[in-house]
Amino acid sequence: MNEKPMPKYIRRSLISLSLDDPQLGEKAYASWADAIILDFVRKPGTDWQKELLARMPAAIGEAARGGAEVFVRVNSDTAAAELEATVFSGIAGVVLKGVNGAEDIAKASERLDALEESRGIAAGSLEIDVEVNTAAGVWNSLEIARASRRIGTFTANEHELCRDLGMLPEPVLEFEPLEYIKSQLITVATSVGGQAHGMSYPLSLTQKNVGEEDLRKAVRRARDTGFKGAVCPHASWIKVCNEGFRPSAEEIAYYRKVIEVFAEGLKRGMASVPIDGKMIDVPVDLRAKLYLEWANRAQARDEEKAKAHARPAS
Amino acid sequence: MNNRVARCSMFVTPTNPRFIDKAWTRGGDVYILDIEDSIAPAEKERCRSLIRESIQKASKGGASIYVRINKPFVDADLPYAVWPGVARIMRPKTESAAEMQHAHEIISRLEKERGIPEGEIELSPMIESALGAVNIHEILTANPRKIWSQGGGGGYDMAVNLGIEMFADFDQYAFPVAYVALGAMSLGIEATGGVFVPNPSGRVDQSDQAVKQAEALHAAGIHHAGALHPAFIQPLVSGLAPTEDEITWANRVVEEYDRLADAGESIGTLDGKVIDKYEYEFARGTLDWAAACAAKDRYKARALARAQAANVSR
Numbered sequence: 001m002n003e004k005p006m007p008k009y010i011r012r013s014l015i016s017l018s019l020d021d022p023q024l025g026e027k028a029y030a031s032w033a034d035a036i037i038l039d040f041v042r043k044p045g046t047d048w049q050k051e052l053l054a055r056m057p058a059a060i061g062e063a064a065r066g067g068a069e070v071f072v073r074v075n076s077d078t079a080a081a082e083l084e085a086t087v088f089s090g091i092a093g094v095v096l097k098g099v100n101g102a103e104d105i106a107k108a109s110e111r112l113d114a115l116e117e118s119r120g121i122a123a124g125s126l127e128i129d130v131e132v133n134t135a136a137g138v139w140n141s142l143e144i145a146r147a148s149r150r151i152g153t154f155t156a157n158e159h160e161l162c163r164d165l166g167m168l169p170e171p172v173l174e175f176e177p178l179e180y181i182k183s184q185l186i187t188v189a190t191s192v193g194g195q196a197h198g199m200s201y202p203l204s205l206t207q208k209n210v211g212e213e214d215l216r217k218a219v220r221r222a223r224d225t226g227f228k229g230a231v232c233p234h235a236s237w238i239k240v241c242n243e244g245f246r247p248s249a250e251e252i253a254y255y256r257k258v259i260e261v262f263a264e265g266l267k268r269g270m271a272s273v274p275i276d277g278k279m280i281d282v283p284v285d286l287r288a289k290l291y292l293e294w295a296n297r298a299q300a301r302d303e304e305k306a307k308a309h310a311r312p313a314s
Numbered sequence: 315m316n317n318r319v320a321r322c323s324m325f326v327t328p329t330n331p332r333f334i335d336k337a338w339t340r341g342g343d344v345y346i347l348d349i350e351d352s353i354a355p356a357e358k359e360r361c362r363s364l365i366r367e368s369i370q371k372a373s374k375g376g377a378s379i380y381v382r383i384n385k386p387f388v389d390a391d392l393p394y395a396v397w398p399g400v401a402r403i404m405r406p407k408t409e410s411a412a413e414m415q416h417a418h419e420i421i422s423r424l425e426k427e428r429g430i431p432e433g434e435i436e437l438s439p440m441i442e443s444a445l446g447a448v449n450i451h452e453i454l455t456a457n458p459r460k461i462w463s464q465g466g467g468g469g470y471d472m473a474v475n476l477g478i479e480m481f482a483d484f485d486q487y488a489f490p491v492a493y494v495a496l497g498a499m500s501l502g503i504e505a506t507g508g509v510f511v512p513n514p515s516g517r518v519d520q521s522d523q524a525v526k527q528a529e530a531l532h533a534a535g536i537h538h539a540g541a542l543h544p545a546f547i548q549p550l551v552s553g554l555a556p557t558e559d560e561i562t563w564a565n566r567v568v569e570e571y572d573r574l575a576d577a578g579e580s581i582g583t584l585d586g587k588v589i590d591k592y593e594y595e596f597a598r599g600t601l602d603w604a605a606a607c608a609a610k611d612r613y614k615a616r617a618l619a620r621a622q623a624a625n626v627s628r
Binding site: 006007142179180181182183184186187188189190191192195221223224225226228251265266269270271272277278279281282283284286287290291294 | 327329350351352353354355356357443444445447448449470471473474475476477478479482484485486487488489490492493515516517518519542
């Protein structure tokens with residue numbers, strides 16, 4: 001437990017951008033998102049594959065200019081052809097949409113093996129991120145998570161998942177209807193050393209733009225559920241996600257105190273010491289250390305992006 | 315000895331005389347002698363050597379004794395933990411069937427060597443990580459030893475593993491806790507605590523918090539809970555036993571159902587409520603649990619009187 005970094009990735013904010021967006025590069029650069037997911041449309045009656053093959057390398061470069069990790073979203077049921085057309089050096093991995101079982105992962109992973117070899121990408125380096133939008137995908141999430149070492153993150157496409165479950169994809173209820181499913185995806189992803197991304201209800205089911213204060217609370221709740229980042233429907237979410245999906249300044253101060261008080265206790269032979277009625281013992285101390293490391297990694301990620309922004313456009 | 319009734323299991327540190335010498339006066343059903351997280355690394359060896367005498371000390375008031383060992387030191391801890399008078403070994407952070415099997419084999423050998431009937435000591439996997447939660451079924455079916463499901467899917471260590479800050483005002487463990495409890499119940503194994511009760515202060519020493527927790531567990535049909543502070547003992551011991559009203563009602567249901575059966579009927583009403591075989595079985599369960607609690611309370615009262623007399627005469 002926890003020999004690996006927690007969270008696995010500093011990927012607090014993700015934003016989807018269309019390959020057809022003439023301002024793709026500008027938007028990606030200005031967003032300060034930790035990750036950009038490239039979407040494309042297969043235009044009927046065109047040789048979409050040939051067109052994508054020609055456009056992808058430049059688009060990846062554009063999207064990466066602000067220091068974001070770049071992913072491409074492909075459909076699970078037509079993954080082979082779409083991967084062939086979109087996988088190039090420069091992407092961190094693919095978001096596989098509509099995964100229903102382990103077989104989907106096995107097939108995609110096999111294609112990635114071949115593409116890594118033919119396109120000069122390090123073997124096994126491309127990540128598969130799972131986007132679930134069906135009951136089957138949720139039910140089979142554990143076998144999906146265990147299907148490949150490439151699995152990095154889980155996310156529920158909540159709008160489509162609600163459709164599949166026969167639920168209104170709008171926040172009409174007093175309570176979070178997908179609480180158990182979200183918790184399941186978080187648990188499953190964590191069990192294989194990965195992480196889950198998502199937003200808390202009701203913002204998870206509405207495109208409505210809310211004030212920054214409400215957004216902060218929603219991010220806090222998502223983080224307290226176990227999500228490590230969120231796909232942002234608005235660029236305005238990104239700053240709040242970058243600040244919220246990491247330990248806060250107050251938490252960092254508290255963890256420093258925990259580590260100090262616990263170390264003092266150990267010197268006196270006590271492995272369990274109180275701070276304000278809360279017991280500080282080995283797991284609390286371990287958590288404090290992990291969280292400080294998490295905060296440091298988030299800080300390093302911010303500096304990386306700042307550096308990318310400081311570089312003159314080539 | 316009555317080991318089935320464990321309404322409140324409280325952790326005590328054998329290395330701290332202030333806790334271990336007083337435990338028997340506090341009225342707990344169970345004391346868990348801890349060699350794990352409440353014991354400083356430098357104190358582990360001394361703690362192990364104190365287990366045997368601590369069993370006698372802590373059980374003087376009629377409580378059952380469990381020992382919580384360390385995940386990294388299973389082989390080293392068990393020879394100091396398996397003694398006559400120990401009802402159960404708690405194995406923390408369990409994640410696989412192989413870990414259960416390993417502990418089972420060592421316990422079996424020690425039982426044989428120490429004249430303990432083979433298989434008498436129960437083994438409890440503590441589920442404290444995402445991996446442990448998703449593997450609950452293989453863990454609980456790993457070997458033929460009597461298994462209890464303990465510490466199911468929440469708590470400090472799970473928070474560390476999921477990277478969440480505990481003590482939010484909502485249920486942060488919706489999936490893992492439910493999945494672990496359901497896994498246990500599907501195998502006819504009684505589960506311990508696991509109903510969400512908000513505790514945003516994070517304090518573990520407030521008896522009003524214990525009362526709320528007992529009410530929630532009682533309503534959910536869970537009879538067993540753990541405690542870190544003596545303030546939790548009385549609220550849990552009284553709150554997890556059936557109330558007088560419940561016992562009276564259960565007796566009336568059983569009587570009415572028996573009367574129906576004599577008349578060749580299988581369904582009737584009592585005070586406007588439907589009485590059928592489900593109500594009958596539920597009522598029998600209540601009476602059975604009430605009898606077990608009463609027996610435990612009598613056993614504890616006799617033991618306490620003896621211990622107090624011995625204390626005075628000394």
